[in-house]
Amino acid sequence: MLARAPPRPCSTGGEVAGDEQSAWWLAQGAARCPGRPRAAAGVRMVAARPGPRTTTVVAAAAGERRTAAGSEPASAPAEAANGSSSAVAGISTLLTSTVGKSTNILWHDCPIGQNERQNLLNQKGCVVWITGLSGSGKSTLACALSRELHIRGHLTYVLDGDNLRHGLNRDLSFKAEDRAENIRRVGEVAKLFADAGLICIASLISPYRSDRSACRSLLPKSSFIEVFLNAPLEVCEARDPKGLYKLARAGKIKGFTGIDDPYEPPSDCEIVIQCKVGDCPSPKSMADQVVSYLETNGFLHD
DSSP states (O other): OOOOOOOOOOOSSTTSOSGGGHHHHHHHHHHHSTTSOOOOBTOOBOOOOOTTSEEEOOBOOBTOOOSSTTOOOTTOOHHHHTTOOOSSTTOSOOOEEEETTEEEEOOOOOSSOHHHHHHHHTBOOEEEEEEOOTTSSHHHHHHHHHHHHHHTTOOEEEEEHHHHTTTTTTTOOSSHHHHHHHHHHHHHHHHHHHHTTOEEEEEOOOOOHHHHHHHHTTSOGGGEEEEEEEOOHHHHHHHOTTSHHHHHHTTSSOSOBTTTBOOOOOSSOSEEEEOBTTBOOOHHHHHHHHHHHHHHTTOBOO
């Protein structure tokens, strides 16, 4: 006698690729698996339209599988089209969007959010964005600041421009459009670190105001702290730690900030650290200035 095949385990669609079919599988699973919420028969979910983003239908009615991408069952009731019903208990509407080149994407929220993470870390997440000419001391300040905060028991992470070009941004050049994309990526990553509750220290030349403003707009204004390391060109060129100014002066490097490409200093930043010829503050002194700002503005909890 042939052995009876074991019952197929209940599934919520993990074996089906794509969010567009996942809610249909949720409804099917609820209908055939005891103990799971039962789908309302003949109901489909339709995405609302949040502003300019394109939204799409994300689930078909229970018992009706789509026959073609983007097609909709003709028998779905009219009230579902208004978002008044759900195919899955506890879910009123699933919204998918088109953002940039990504289609049919869905934002998922988790019960543990930024406030919970900040309470755990006893600090407020933020981005300290250090900008200035090459050789002004940005990386030195970033490391000194990270050390001072670590000593005080605060969790930080440094996003250094050169370091990121070894991995995340290794496909980008120093052309204007690639520089803009470089800053955009770093801004998005910094935003994630701040949302995780960390004090993210970004150290990049970031020569254009528009790019820095775009990063600022990703966060609540008070959580983006722009630090301008105001070191004169002659100071930076005298240091020339990587020998790049000499190469730029010799014409071997094109588009070098401060030589044949502009640097736009901040017009309204939170912190300015002044460095003059023969009178530049120590790394610890610069770090203490930033730490003082963070303490005064409530980013460091006792």
